[in-house]
Amino acid sequence: xDFNLVGLAAALATFFGIWAxxxxxxxxxxxxxxxxxxxxxxxxxxxxxWVASTLTSNLPLSAASGILGVTLLWDAxxxxxxxxxxxxxxxxxxxxxxxxxxxxAEYPAATTADLLDRDPIGRAYTAQEIASMxxxxx
Amino acid sequence: xxxxxIWICLITLFVIGMGFVWVIRGERYFGYLWWPYVMALxxxxxxxxxxxxxxxxxxxxxxxxxxxIWGATELKEQAVRGELGWxxxxxxxxxxxxxxxxxxxxxxxx
Numbered sequence: 048x049d050f051n052l053v054g055l056a057a058a059l060a061t062f063f064g065i066w067a068x069x070x071x072x073x074x075x076x077x078x079x080x081x082x083x084x085x086x087x088x089x090x091x092x093x094x095x096x097w098v099a100s101t102l103t104s105n106l107p108l109s110a111a112s113g114i115l116g117v118t119l120l121w122d123a124x125x126x127x128x129x130x131x132x133x134x135x136x137x138x139x140x141x142x143x144x145x146x147x148x149x150x151x152a153e154y155p156a157a158t159t160a161d162l163l164d165r166d167p168i169g170r171a172y173t174a175q176e177i178a179s180m181x182x183x184x185x
Numbered sequence: 186x187x188x189x190x191i192w193i194c195l196i197t198l199f200v201i202g203m204g205f206v207w208v209i210r211g212e213r214y215f216g217y218l219w220w221p222y223v224m225a226l227x228x229x230x231x232x233x234x235x236x237x238x239x240x241x242x243x244x245x246x247x248x249x250x251x252x253x254i255w256g257a258t259e260l261k262e263q264a265v266r267g268e269l270g271w272x273x274x275x276x277x278x279x280x281x282x283x284x285x286x287x288x289x290x291x292x293x294x295x
Contacts (some may be wrong), residue, residue, distance in 0.1 A: 050235040050236070050237060050258065051234065051235055051236070051237055051240065051243045052235075053234070053240045053243045053247065054231065054233075054234020054237065054243035054244055054245075054246050054247025054248075054249065054250070054256045055231060055234065055235065055242045055247055056234065056244075057193060057197065057234075057243075057244040057245070057248040057251065058230075058231045058234065058246035058247035058248060058251035058254075059251065060197075060248075060251070061197055061200070061201065061247070061248045061250075061251030061252055061255070062254055062255050063250075064199065065252070065255045066255065066295055067217060069286060069295065070295070074202050097190075097194075100187070100189075100190030100191060100194070101186045101187055101190065102186070102187070103187060103190075103193060106189055108186075108190075108245075109187050109189045109190035109193075110189065110193045110194075110244050111190075112188070112224060112250050113189075113190025113191050113192075113193055113194030113197075114192050114193065114194045114197045116190075116194060117194040117198050118201075121198070123212055125268035127208065129270035133228070137271060155228075161261050162264065162265075162269055163265050163269075165265055166261070166265075166292075167217060167265055167268060168268060169268075170268065170276065171267075171268050171270060171274040171276075172268050172269055172270065177269060177270070185278075
């Protein structure tokens, strides 16, 4: 019996595309001063993978290229969504990055604390507890 | 020109987009402790895709499996987001079977 590997290729590209994008967007956005540079690179790589997916007759490869391409195009948008999270204090700012330092100065909600780096406690945090977490980071 | 990958990736984008919805809603009503079941469902989708002869359905099944496994790893962070007030918090969640066993396992977060 032959196994159909198209689904496995789609699954691996989906999982690793999201995972790599999730991790790299956070790291690159944290370190980069000019956000347009990684944005353009992600757009170019994403479009390149889309073109590559149309040039192969191998269906697993075509599916994987297309899916990795679309996750990279999404990552280009995510760089800017990540910056918005920094402004809202939903992701930690990097005070050594001049762009983030400016955000820390201009947006009172911004913080260097990573509020998500904790286990669930089974109840909602109080405003005081959240303020204390942010004060610990800022 | 082969447009299989382009169509599949657009469908996958929709599947990933639905992932945002079910992770948020699922965590709110059921809690993050369902993660092993979600992960098993994702693995079952991927294994099932091996036996589907139609390439489109196999690819969709595989992409759904990959997205479900990713979503399983997102549930813990989503629980914290709810507790921080970034999303509505629901105290009365529906626990999964074998909840006390699952509580002893470290929930994945990538």
